[in-house]
Amino acid sequence: MIEHESFTSESKWRAAEFFAGIGLAGIGLEKADIKVAWSNDISPVKYALYEKHFGEREGHRYIVGDLATLEASQDPIDIDVAWASFPCTDLSVAGTRAGIHRGTSSSAFWYFVKTLSRMKESRPSVVVLENVNALATRRGGEDIASVIRALNGLGYSVDVMSIDAKHFVAQSRPRLFLVGAKNVVVEGGSGSSLLRPPWLNAIFEDDSLVTHRGALPTLPSTDKIGLASHIDRLDDDDSRWWNEGRVAAYLSSLSEIQRERLDALISANVPAVRTAYRRMRSGEPRWEMRNDDIAGCLRTSRGGSSKQALIVVNAHGRLQIRWMTPKEYASLMGVPEYDIEGVKPHHAYSGFGDAVCTPVVEWLSKNYIVPILESIQQDRIATAC
Secondary structure, X not given: OEEEEOOOOOOOEEEEEEOOOOOHHHHHHHHXXXXXXXEEEOXXXXXXXXXXXXXXXXXXXXXEOOHHHOOHHHOOOOOOEEEEOOOOOOOOXXXXXXXXXXXXXXXXXXXXXXXXXXXXXXXXXXXXXXXXXXXXXXHHHHHHHHHHHHHHHOOOEEEEEEEEHXXXXXXXXXXXXXXXXXXXXXXXXXXXXXXXXXXXXXXXXXXXXXXXXXXXXXXXXXXXXXXXXXXXXXXXXXXXXXXXXXXXXXXXXXXXXXXXXXXXXXXXXXXXXXXXXXXXXXXXXXXXXXXXXXXXXXXXXXXXXXXXXXXXXXXXXXXXXXXXXXXXXXXXXOOOOOOOOOOOHHHHHHHHHOOOOHHHHHHHHXXXXXXXXXXXXXXXXXXXX
């Protein structure tokens, strides 16, 4: 167990970041003036990236260790928000799909609940969970119902929404967000919408669950977001560009539809950038290129199909291919300024691939979390008077 601690500074709102990783959720919270006072993650490697970027932080404690082994003396103190981007390994399409009960990773959620339960009356006013959309449908909706019931048992009414990072950066990264609030009535949200699509209706219609729909503004338009604004400009002789043999192997793996898509891109004589993943199709590895100007969902560096290739076509139809760089991963997660100088590439890929997109956290914090906290504060002032 590693603990890094520095002592308090004044701030209006305070948050604890569970499953903190390299701290991207925390950056989003702090851009909404919610100061992160406590963080925890099991990975020393991710903590090393965190420490490299943030350095010494006044008023912040980072505990490196398994949440299951933390003692009450290590629990966060005087926090208003608990953010938990708990592991998606057992829920995602790319993972085991074992669920939050049988899965060895995603079941860490229950240790988060245990920690909140142990905090008793000092539990935060707001709890936010983030995970893959599949949480809403795993085991016919039983997993998310279990999650909501657990939060209900701690005094929280729960809202559920799906937000895709493509509204903020050039990356398709749909994620499910659950916002739990206690001691406040949250109203004003509508029925089915972009944020709460029809496949979430069953959750709100389940009378055994305590839920609410909070009012939120329309998500930003995706019209002006393009992949080109996120990529590194490498010289033509940079060794990271694939050689002719590797490009030829890429081309030979394409299906007929994929080859037609690439040929159309080349013949257009317009600069274009696309991303591609390697997939297994009928037992054979195949490259598949996206047909739009955004990246696919960034993943960790584990597994042969986890990294994305970057397809670059210039105005004269010249094709170049390479792996995406760690800096591009950082940019596509909304933190182009994140310090990864000297970091091993696979550590950076894993850190960003496991994280939550910072601008999404900032948007949700400013438009939902902070208004809840302000409402609670106003109620306390009125009660005191």
